[in-house]
Amino acid sequence: MADGSEKNAVVSNKKVIFKDYVSGFPKESDMAVTVDENLKLKVAGDSKGILVKNLYLSCDPYMRLLMTNRSSEIFGPYTPGAVRMPGLTAYGGFYEVCAPKKGEYVFVSAASGAVGQLVGQFAKLMGCYVVGSAGTQDKVELLKNKFGFDDAFNYKEEPDLNAALKRYFPEGIDIYFENVGGKMLDAVILNMRVHGCIAVCGMISQYNRDQPEGVHNLMSIVYKRIRIEGFATVDYYPQYSKFLDFILPYIREGKVKYVEDIVEGLENGPAAIIGLFSGRNVGKQVVVIAPQ
Amino acid sequence: MADGSEKNAVVSNKKVIFKDYVSGFPKESDMAVTVDENLKLKVAGDSKGILVKNLYLSCDPYMRLLMTNRSSEIFGPYTPGAVRMPGLTAYGGFYEVCAPKKGEYVFVSAASGAVGQLVGQFAKLMGCYVVGSAGTQDKVELLKNKFGFDDAFNYKEEPDLNAALKRYFPEGIDIYFENVGGKMLDAVILNMRVHGCIAVCGMISQYNRDQPEGVHNLMSIVYKRIRIEGFATVDYYPQYSKFLDFILPYIREGKVKYVEDIVEGLENGPAAIIGLFSGRNVGKQVVVIAPQ
Numbered sequence: 001m002a003d004g005s006e007k008n009a010v011v012s013n014k015k016v017i018f019k020d021y022v023s024g025f026p027k028e029s030d031m032a033v034t035v036d037e038n039l040k041l042k043v044a045g046d047s048k049g050i051l052v053k054n055l056y057l058s059c060d061p062y063m064r065l066l067m068t069n070r071s072s073e074i075f076g077p078y079t080p081g082a083v084r085m086p087g088l089t090a091y092g093g094f095y096e097v098c099a100p101k102k103g104e105y106v107f108v109s110a111a112s113g114a115v116g117q118l119v120g121q122f123a124k125l126m127g128c129y130v131v132g133s134a135g136t137q138d139k140v141e142l143l144k145n146k147f148g149f150d151d152a153f154n155y156k157e158e159p160d161l162n163a164a165l166k167r168y169f170p171e172g173i174d175i176y177f178e179n180v181g182g183k184m185l186d187a188v189i190l191n192m193r194v195h196g197c198i199a200v201c202g203m204i205s206q207y208n209r210d211q212p213e214g215v216h217n218l219m220s221i222v223y224k225r226i227r228i229e230g231f232a233t234v235d236y237y238p239q240y241s242k243f244l245d246f247i248l249p250y251i252r253e254g255k256v257k258y259v260e261d262i263v264e265g266l267e268n269g270p271a272a273i274i275g276l277f278s279g280r281n282v283g284k285q286v287v288v289i290a291p292q
Numbered sequence: 293m294a295d296g297s298e299k300n301a302v303v304s305n306k307k308v309i310f311k312d313y314v315s316g317f318p319k320e321s322d323m324a325v326t327v328d329e330n331l332k333l334k335v336a337g338d339s340k341g342i343l344v345k346n347l348y349l350s351c352d353p354y355m356r357l358l359m360t361n362r363s364s365e366i367f368g369p370y371t372p373g374a375v376r377m378p379g380l381t382a383y384g385g386f387y388e389v390c391a392p393k394k395g396e397y398v399f400v401s402a403a404s405g406a407v408g409q410l411v412g413q414f415a416k417l418m419g420c421y422v423v424g425s426a427g428t429q430d431k432v433e434l435l436k437n438k439f440g441f442d443d444a445f446n447y448k449e450e451p452d453l454n455a456a457l458k459r460y461f462p463e464g465i466d467i468y469f470e471n472v473g474g475k476m477l478d479a480v481i482l483n484m485r486v487h488g489c490i491a492v493c494g495m496i497s498q499y500n501r502d503q504p505e506g507v508h509n510l511m512s513i514v515y516k517r518i519r520i521e522g523f524a525t526v527d528y529y530p531q532y533s534k535f536l537d538f539i540l541p542y543i544r545e546g547k548v549k550y551v552e553d554i555v556e557g558l559e560n561g562p563a564a565i566i567g568l569f570s571g572r573n574v575g576k577q578v579v580v581i582a583p584q
Contacts, residue, residue, distance in 0.1 A: 065515075181511065185510070200510075200513045203511050206511055212508045212509070212510070212511055213508070214505070214506015214507060214508050215507050215508075215510055216503065216505070216506050218495070218504070218507055219473065219495050219498055219499075220522075221520060221521075221522035222492050222523075222524070223357075224522065225521070225522045225527065226521070227520070227521040228513060228521070229513075229517070229518070229519045229520070230512075230513035230514040230515070230517045230519075231514075231517050232514070
């Protein structure tokens with residue numbers, strides 16, 4: 001806190017600690033909520049630093065990748081970093097990677113999630129036809145009724161994803177915004193149109209596997225001259241102010257909506273993170289740490 | 293033949309017939325060499341057509357894809373089409389898809405093949421570091437000694453492709469020109485550099501499989517923001533004259549070399565096609581049908 005009112009105050013600080021690197025699905029028992037007592041709210045005498053009070057904690061699927069000791073070219077070892085921006089991810093991934101055109105057929109997986117809900121709305125703003133997949137009927141309704149997707153389906157109720165996609169995209173898919181990987185990716189590749197684009201934001205279905213599923217239909221990359229491209233929000237940081245200029249008017253006018261799933265108390269943080277991987281959250285998962 | 297000397301002549305015509313769609317590796321017994329007798333070399337009276345005598349037959353891996361009844365967005369059902377251009381394929385795939393820069397690390401699989409040998413030489417012309425893989429020691433020597441690759445290896449002698457690639461590319465791979473797919477692709481993905489590019493020309497290791505191998509390491513597409521892009525020569529036909537302007541001076545000056553594997557007689561066509569998939573050919577496979 002920067003107002004100086006609690007200068008030199010002594011406080012206790014709650015925190016979530018990972019006991020070790022995580023294997024398979026994360027469990028609440030992988031984490032412990034502990035309390036540091038007698039913390040002095042004081043910066044070093046010669047420091048120009050300020051004290052900051054965290055009010056919210058963001059929970060995102062990518063955090064699972066930081067719970068392993070595998071190296072990654074995007075993230076270092078797990079040290080809380082800046083909170084990432086689902087909006088900037090959706091913006092960079094959809095507009096920069098996909099380069100969408102009016103009338104194109106767009107499919108978004110994990111579409112009710114923090115990024116997916118925005119991608120679908122951006123696609124509608126572009127005049128695209130957009131279908132989303134999600135894991136519950138409630139989420140499917142949210143996509144159609146709140147976020148304006150043209151259609152949506154519950155992938156858990158589709159025994160044949162290839163057949164489902166053929167039903168929703170009889171003309172094929174121009175743009176796939178990939179959040180899940182695995183079987184869905186394999187089915188999507190079969191349904192891409194010539195010169196289609198797959199923007200790979202994440203592959204949440206694979207994060208908890210020691211050995212990722214095999215994807216078998218990659219030969220269609222040649223048949224259909226498909227472009228598959230991974231991206232990371234960090235690459236779009238220089239465009240952040242341009243993104244704000246784009247998104248803020250839409251939010252003010254109510255043309256872009258956003259749903260957050262808020263739980264209260266840091267002690268509920270572990271369950272919130274784990275819920276991401278069972279699909280329990282609806283929209284962006286946020287933990288309120290302290291009242292404002 | 294267009295010189296009119298054999299106008300209205302009666303000839304016999306040898307041809308290779310596929311008995312049915314092919315499953316698994318093609319066999320000579322899938323084909324039959326037959327002869328049409330008493331063919332009149334005559335165009336219809338009101339036709340502006342000309343008679344053409346075929347002198348050479350081109351054998352290329354993509355032809356395997358046409359021997360099945362699966363649909364393809366590039367090729368129609370198997371009817372002899374125009375002979376494709378490995379040079380234009382190498383040109384379009386390397387320069388247009390990969391957008392190479394001087395000093396980049398380039399890997400080419402099936403590197404002694406019709407397309408691969410040119411890609412490697414184009415990479416050297418760009419000032420890249422280029423390594424190729426092939427399936428015999430003779431081909432490896434050809435790559436290093438004739439085509440000027442910086443290095444080359446026999447993939448059949450590498451029990452661990454990931455380890456082999458780490459040895460040849462300790463700094464990682466910027467550009468992979470993909471001709472084989474399967475296990476090689478899986479290993480390459482692990483060795484790509486951030487923002488690397490994989491240009492997918494073909495996946496010859498998969499053409500004879502009913503169920504393609506699974507590729508497991510696609511999550512690295514996100515970690516490393518990799519672009520994987522399929523392409524087809526047909527997309528570069530409009531650039532054919534530009535390609536000729538580029539390549540002909542290099543060929544005249546001996547700066548680009550080309551090796552063909554020539555067999556004589558249409559009756560040897562079936563064996564020539566099959567040889568592509570066992571790696572028997574060295575360089576572009578051509579069948580001489582008739583003396584000039």
